[in-house]
Amino acid sequence: MVASVDTARAGAVLTVDLAAVRANWRLLRRTAGKAACAAVMKADAYGLGMDMVAPALAEEGCRVFFTAHLEEAMRLRPLVPDDSTIYVLHGPPPGATAEFVEHGLVPVLNDPAQIADWRAACRRHRQRLPAALQFDTGMSRMGLAPVDVDRLLADPAWKDEFKPVLAMSHLACADDAGHPMNRAQRERFAVLRARFPGLPGSLANSSAVFLGPDYHHDLARPGAALYGINPHPGKDNPLRQAVGLRARIVQSRMVAAGDAVGYGARYVADGPRRIATIGIGYADGWLRFLSGRGHAYIDGVPVPIAGTVSMDSITLDVTGIPEGRVAPGCEVDLLCAQQTVDDVAREAATIGYEVLTRLGSRFHRRYR
Ligand SMILES: *Cc1c(COP(=O)(O)O)cnc(C)c1O
Numbered sequence: 001m002v003a004s005v006d007t008a009r010a011g012a013v014l015t016v017d018l019a020a021v022r023a024n025w026r027l028l029r030r031t032a033g034k035a036a037c038a039a040v041m042k043a044d045a046y047g048l049g050m051d052m053v054a055p056a057l058a059e060e061g062c063r064v065f066f067t068a069h070l071e072e073a074m075r076l077r078p079l080v081p082d083d084s085t086i087y088v089l090h091g092p093p094p095g096a097t098a099e100f101v102e103h104g105l106v107p108v109l110n111d112p113a114q115i116a117d118w119r120a121a122c123r124r125h126r127q128r129l130p131a132a133l134q135f136d137t138g139m140s141r142m143g144l145a146p147v148d149v150d151r152l153l154a155d156p157a158w159k160d161e162f163k164p165v166l167a168m169s170h171l172a173c174a175d176d177a178g179h180p181m182n183r184a185q186r187e188r189f190a191v192l193r194a195r196f197p198g199l200p201g202s203l204a205n206s207s208a209v210f211l212g213p214d215y216h217h218d219l220a221r222p223g224a225a226l227y228g229i230n231p232h233p234g235k236d237n238p239l240r241q242a243v244g245l246r247a248r249i250v251q252s253r254m255v256a257a258g259d260a261v262g263y264g265a266r267y268v269a270d271g272p273r274r275i276a277t278i279g280i281g282y283a284d285g286w287l288r289f290l291s292g293r294g295h296a297y298i299d300g301v302p303v304p305i306a307g308t309v310s311m312d313s314i315t316l317d318v319t320g321i322p323e324g325r326v327a328p329g330c331e332v333d334l335l336c337a338q339q340t341v342d343d344v345a346r347e348a349a350t351i352g353y354e355v356l357t358r359l360g361s362r363f364h365r366r367y368r
Contacts, residue, residue: 008248008329009364010362010363010364011247011248011278011279011280011284011312011362011363012245012246012247012248012278012279012280012284012334012362012363012364013245013246013363013364013365013366014243014244014245014359014363014364014365014366015243015244015245015246015365015366015367015368016048016049016052016053016242016243016365016366016367016368017240017241017242017243017244017368018052018053018056018367018368019368020228020240020241020242021048021053021056021057021226021227021228021242022056022057022059022060023240024225024226024227024228024239024240024242025037025039025057025060025062025222025226026060027238027239028206028209028220028222028225028226029220031209031210032204032209032216032220033213033216034216035204035216035217035218035219035220036064036218036219036220037062037064037219037220037222038062038064038065038066038087038202038219038220038221038222039053039054039057039062039064039065039066039222039223039226040065040066040067040205040221040222040223040226041053041054041065041066041067041072041076041223042066042067042068042069042072042089042223043068043357044072045226045227046223046224046226046227046353046356046357047227047285047356047357047358047359048227048242048243048356049365049367050072050075050076050079051079052367053226054076054079054080055079055080057226058079058080058081058084062084063080063081063083063084063085064084064085064087064219065080065084065085065086065087066086066087066088066089066221066223067086067087067088067089068088068089068090069088069090070088070090070092070093070096070099070100070105072088073086073088073103073105074099074103074105077103077104077105082104085106085165086104086105086106087105087106087107087108087132087166088100088105088106088107088108089108089134089142090108090110090142091107091108091109091110091111091114092107092114092117092118092121094113094117097117097118097120097121098121100121100129101121101125101127101129106130106131106132106165106166107131107132108131108132108133108134108166108168109131109132109133109134109144110134110142110143110144111143111144111148112144112148112151112152115152115158118131118162119158119161119162122161122162123161128160128161128162128163129162129163130162130163130164130165131162131163131164131165132164132165132166132167132168132202133164133166133167133168133196133199134168134169134170135149135167135168135169135188135189135192136169137169137170137184137185137186137188137189137192138172138181138184138185138188139170139171139172139185141170142170143169143170146192149192149195153195164196164199165199165200166199166200166201166202166218166219167189167192167193167196167199167200167201167202168201168202168203168219168221169185169188169189169192169203170203170205171185171186171203171204171205171207171208171215172185174204174205174206174207174208174211174215174231175207175231175232175233176232177207177210177211177232182208182211182215185203186203186214186215189201189203200217200218200219201217201218201219202217202218202219202220202221203215203217204216204217204220204221204222205221205222205223205224206222206223206224206225206226206229206231207224207225207231207232208220209222209225209231210231210232210238224352224353224356225239226242227242227243227341227356228240228241228242228243228340228341229341229342229351229352229353229356230340230342230352233342233351233352237340237342241335241337241340241341243335243341243356243359244333244335244336245280245333245334245335245336245359245363246331246332246333246334246336247278247279247280247296247314247331247332247334248278248279248328248329248330248331248332249276249277249278249326249327249328249329249330249331249332250277250278250279250313250328251276251277251328252274252275252276252277252318252323252326252327252328253274253275254272254273254274254275255269255272255273255274255275256269256272257269257270257271257272260307261275261306261307261315262291262306262307262308262310262315263307263308263310264307264308265307266291266292266307266308267292267306267307267308267315272319273306273317273319274317274318274319274320274321274323274326275306275315275316275317275318276303276315276316276318276326276330276332277313277314277315277316278296278313278314278316278332279312279313280312280313280314280334280360281309281310281311281312281313281314282309282310282311283311283312283360283362284312284359284360284362284363285355285358285359285360286309286314286334287309287348287350287355287358288308288309289348289349289350290305290309290344290347290348291305291307291308291309292304292305292306292307292308293305293347294309294344294347294348295339295347296314296316296332296333296334296339297332297333297334297336297338297339298318298321298325298326298330298332298333299325300336300337300338301321302338302339303316303317303318303321303332304316304317305317316332340352341355341356
């Protein structure tokens with residue numbers, strides 16, 4: 001129950017279960033049927049560590065990866081087999097096309113300016129370089145509007161300059177299976193795709209993989225589900241949890257009725273209570289919003305957060321837990337079988353994505 005010396009140097013240990021990530025990818029690939037299955041690696045593989053996650057998925061046979069930024073894609077390139085395709089969702093930033101060519105990265109072209117840049121790059125390199133085209137089908141975030149598509153197709157020279165390899169779009173409401181936006185976006189995507197005969201399509205994020213074959217097209221692009229986030233909150237999660245988080249008790253004390261705990265003195269004991277302080281806080285991504293409302297677990301028993309979450313520590317009401325189990329050095333679970341990423345998200349009024357991607361850089365990381 002007492003942390004070993006190496007892990008005790010850090011406030012908490014984050015355990016990443018690579019076998020679970022691999023199993024989740026296999027399930028997504030199976031569920032995606034005839035479509036190929038990519039893996040989204042943005043934000044350091046949603047906080048789990050791209051260095052470890054990407055090679056593990058490559059071993060499973062994954063050969064298509066997505067990042068948000070060029071920088072992430074450049075870091076990913078040496079981690080995956082040479083025959084892997086790496087798409088950069090945000091496309092080429094102005095003036096950066098040469099780095100795409102140098103590192104063999106495929107931009108997702110989202111607007112006319114990116115298309116013009118890519119065409120110019122192809123002319124400079126005298127090569128028909130591959131690119132994906134993203135269409136906006138209703139999210140108004142990134143992608144070509146129908147009028148941009150009209151303009152592109154009005155000048156057929158573009159096709160001799162660059163090589164379109166994928167048509168894609170992104171769903172706004174895929175986590176809500178019954179939402180009418182899903183169908184509306186799928187239909188708009190079909191109309192736009194019809195203007196590019198033979199071009200493979202990709203629409204599905206994690207949640208959309210579970211919306212059925214109409215959403216699968218040629219390539220699924222899951223991120224969150226790989227890392228155990230429930231694609232349809234409120235329903236049973238078909239995926240395996242991929243992370244565990246265990247902190248260490250730094251100090252433990254009795255407080256008396258009327259004693260305050262933490263910043264702002266927001267918690268005042270109504271009788272004798274035992275308070276244990278753990279070495280993790282909002283600087284580690286444990287949201288301050290969880291002050292006075294979140295929980296940790298000791299041997300599967302919930303212990304409430306008492307008072308305000310500090311930068312580097314959290315005070316827990318551990319009254320009733322055997323004293324020997326709450327001494328300095330004893331371990332407390334924050335992500336475990338009893339408390340998943342989605343559970344924390346619910347208590348923190350956010351989504352699992354945010355809980356995961358905020359997990360801090362100060363943890364000792366252990367990969368299984
Ligand atoms: C982040 C992202 C994905 C992955 O979405 P998940 O919901 O995490 O599966 C897929 N496509 C695009 C365009 C994205 O931005």
